[in-house]
Amino acid sequence: MGGTKADPATTSFSWSKVFTRQSEWSDKDEFLDIIYWIRQVLGVLLGLVWGLIPLTGILGLGLFFVTNAGLVYLYFSSYHRVDEEEFGGAWELTKEGFMTSFAGFLVTWIIVYSGMHFTEQDLQPFS
Amino acid sequence: MWSDTLLILFISVVTAFFGEGLTWLMVYRTEKYQKLKSEVERQCKKLEKRKETSGESVALKNTKKKLEREEEKLKTNTRDLSLFKMRSMLAIGIVFTALLSIFNSIFDGRIVAKLPFIPIGFLQGISHRNLPGTDYSDCSFIFLYILCTMSIRQSSIQAERKYVWTSSTKHLIKGGDDAH
Numbered sequence: 001m002g003g004t005k006a007d008p009a010t011t012s013f014s015w016s017k018v019f020t021r022q023s024e025w026s027d028k029d030e031f032l033d034i035i036y037w038i039r040q041v042l043g044v045l046l047g048l049v050w051g052l053i054p055l056t057g058i059l060g061l062g063l064f065f066v067t068n069a070g071l072v073y074l075y076f077s078s079y080h081r082v083d084e085e086e087f088g089g090a091w092e093l094t095k096e097g098f099m100t101s102f103a104g105f106l107v108t109w110i111i112v113y114s115g116m117h118f119t120e121q122d123l124q125p126f127s
Numbered sequence: 128m129w130s131d132t133l134l135i136l137f138i139s140v141v142t143a144f145f146g147e148g149l150t151w152l153m154v155y156r157t158e159k160y161q162k163l164k165s166e167v168e169r170q171c172k173k174l175e176k177r178k179e180t181s182g183e184s185v186a187l188k189n190t191k192k193k194l195e196r197e198e199e200k201l202k203t204n205t206r207d208l209s210l211f212k213m214r215s216m217l218a219i220g221i222v223f224t225a226l227l228s229i230f231n232s233i234f235d236g237r238i239v240a241k242l243p244f245i246p247i248g249f250l251q252g253i254s255h256r257n258l259p260g261t262d263y264s265d266c267s268f269i270f271l272y273i274l275c276t277m278s279i280r281q282s283s284i285q286a287e288r289k290y291v292w293t294s295s296t297k298h299l300i301k302g303g304d305d306a307h
Contacts, residue, residue: 036285040278056243097285103277110266110274111136114240115129123128123238123265 021079028087031076036097039072043101044108051112064105069094131239135268139275142226143283146219153215163208170201227272234268242266 017023018034046067050060076082076093084090114123154160174197236257242264246254251263254270 033285040282043278051243054243058244060243100278100281100285103274103281107136107271107274107278109243110240110271111129111132113243114132114266118128118241120128120130123241 023080031080031082032087032093032096035072035076035093036100038075039068039097039101040104042068042071043103043105047105047108048112050105050109052116054113054117056113060109064102068098068101068105128240131234131237131268132271135234135239135271136275138230139272139279142223143276143279146223146280147283147287149219149222150215153218154212160208160211163204163211167201167204167208170197170204174198174201230272231269237268238265239268239271240266246270 018038046064050064054060055063073090073094077084077090082093084093087093174194177194177197236259238258242254245251245263250270253273254266255263256267256269258265258267
């Protein structure tokens, strides 16, 4: 330590642990980071699928909340079986990176939905 | 209709990287920042070590006082570090506001995307800003730009926290980092 970057030994670990069932997480921040990044990828993927189908309105938004929270909950409670209390409860883990993921989801959803189902003429009727 | 949306995404990625570059130039690269940071790290380790070794003797008045003094010193240095960062962030904020107003005028009155949902009341003011008609599924530049920035900036801050800060200092700096 002491340099400007974290020790590579502590940063390269994660990816092998991510897909290993019931991995040991001695560093809580490490697991929270994993949850954060998984959630970002999930947000973009869901936005892509929602835009392609396309899902719209409250149904699309509601399904995103349920899928995102549900999959992440399953990931930490069933796949890794972590002790939620160590991380401040299930709620703390469920909301980790949620707003950023939601923003990423909205961006992808809007871009794909507009790109796939509308033309320039549909969007600029006043020009 | 991809061109406008992808252009806005590109703009927000570029401005986010530009912002990070500016932060690096004005904060991380500077000698004062490096000095303060290594000082905070050194004090953190020293304090942790002292707390471990003192263990039971922490009840003694002398040891307790010494620990308190060191904690106070660490707090002062951490505050200086946050203050130093904040000043630069303010300058960067001004640059960003100027950039935003330029892009805003370029896309003024232009429907850049179609929203797959109708935003709730107070959000319609942003999502339909300066757009003609009453179709609230029309999306303005500013709405998409804010969403892109929210997503990209927050993730870059998260990555920075992981790779720039060492584990001993990131808990201390976390509060100050949230501000930018």
